[in-house]
Amino acid sequence: MRRAGWYLVTGAVAGFAGVLGFHVGGTAAPAVLGPPTRTPAASAAGSAPAATPSARAGGATGSARTAAGSVVQYGYGQLSVTVTVRGSQIVAVSVPVLHTIDQYSQQLAEQVIPMLRSEVLAAHGAQIHGVSGATYTSEAYARSIQSALDKLHVR
């Protein structure tokens, strides 16, 4: 057939541009990670241990309270983050649950989780930028933290 290459290249350019356009359109949403909406229902449903409204207003004072975030599934595994706050200040973050589907994902997660931890401690919340190259892990981490903070009624 004549000009076969021409048709092939036209198609290739169209397909390439199409997927790229779709991708850009689909991820143009928030650059900052974290759940898009925090529903009051989520905090009400939480079984937060002794979360007092007054403690929220305080600074780094008062007793430390701990809550486990929900277990979040992400593409390469699942994780859950446990948060400890004093007043409304996040003082400790740990990841007691981490299961990945393969060893590479495990290694990646283990590299990334300390970085995410420092981001959370610096940002005092789930509004972190995440670690590029570990987008899914970062998203899951942020969502789990948010659910823990909701349980603790910390905004």
Add this chain to the structure above:
Amino acid sequence: MGYESVVAPRSRQGRKRQQALPEPRRPRPALARAGLVAAGAGLGAVTALAITAETGAEFRAAGGAATFLGSLTGLVGTYLALLMVLLVSRIPAIERVLGQDGLLRWHRRLAPWPISLLLAHALFITVGYAQAARVGLWHQVGVMLSSYPDVLIATVGLGIMAAIGVLSLRAIRRRLRRETWWLIHLYMYLALALSFAHVLALGPSFVGHPLTRIVWSVAWAGTAGLVLCYRFGLPVVRSMRHRLVVAEVRQEGPGVVSVICTGRNLDKLPITGGQFFFWRFLTRSMWWQAHPYTVSALPQPPYLRLTVKAVGDHSAAVARLRPGTRVAVEGPYGAFTKFAQQRPQALLVAAGIGVTALRSLLEDLPRNAAPVVLLRGTRPEDLVLRKEVADLVRYRRGRVHELVGTREQMLLDERSLPRLVPDLHRRDIYVCGPEGFVTSIVDLAARLGVPAEAVHHEAYAL
């Protein structure tokens, strides 16, 4: 037998296509073009998928570049493998334009790419992961095979693929029997099936992306469906419908026989002159292999004829077929038909047994076509079907040149061909015969300035 009495008067009068035969489906190049654009779009899409799955930071991290190249080669390689399967699924709309010949040529041309890209994929991914985890390459290989989901089985698939790739290298393939090679080659389907799962389980463009997962799965399921439908379902349905049975085997020349089959509903067989079937003769020793042989005359219900020259085991066995043998067919295939014609008239060139395709193609030419036919043969008895051809050509007010002698005596070159065919510039060239002969004529046509799209050829590769 019956065919003699049916064929002879017909070719003598050279009547045009019988009223009872259906007008065959015309090839639509636009469909093939659309297919090309779609194939290109897929290629662009998978490339974009590989690129968008990787962020800049990921790329710069340890092992990032190798991992990126790994997923790019993996995606593109697998996609090309999908195209390879599509090319041999014989989608009729595409086959009618490119012909079996063309499809296989593309298939063969494309073949080295998916295999080498997928081997590169395995290598790059292993290197990339090893760099990221800061472990040795062999350690990483062990880790991937033992703990990554579906990777072990995909590696087995890749091994099969690579083995078939090596066997397909020209030097090795030549030493294998055609049937042996073909059977081994079928394991490619197994190899592809084995590697399917790890793509969805691990591919960064698929994990957590239900849309790409669905599109990818549908594309592969659809392709498998097309193969089943056109390579298996349609031939079975056609064979059941027409119930071909060998009626007679007749000697046509040295080592050349015609097999005349009877069948039902042959008036509904959508065949064009110049096309061929894959024939499967259902005897104890031959049922498992199907071979391409040209239909040497359009069907004259209830008869259908093929003419075969004994060049291999199978074609030699055809000469020994008994009347009553049942026959299954796959086809008709081929773009070597009247529909390919670009210019007002035609020059038909045949060497040896290549005359069969021209014989049925002639039947499709209209009464005033004035075709010029060149028949090549070393000895006079090599010009099989010469009488039938002469009758058909005479009825169409054309000319036949019989070129009998050695290649040196009957040289076709820039001087002799224009002398035989002075109006070459207004004719398409149809050439059919052994591969070397076809190549020489195609080259000659190019040197004489005949545009490539007006040269149609069908080579008999042994």
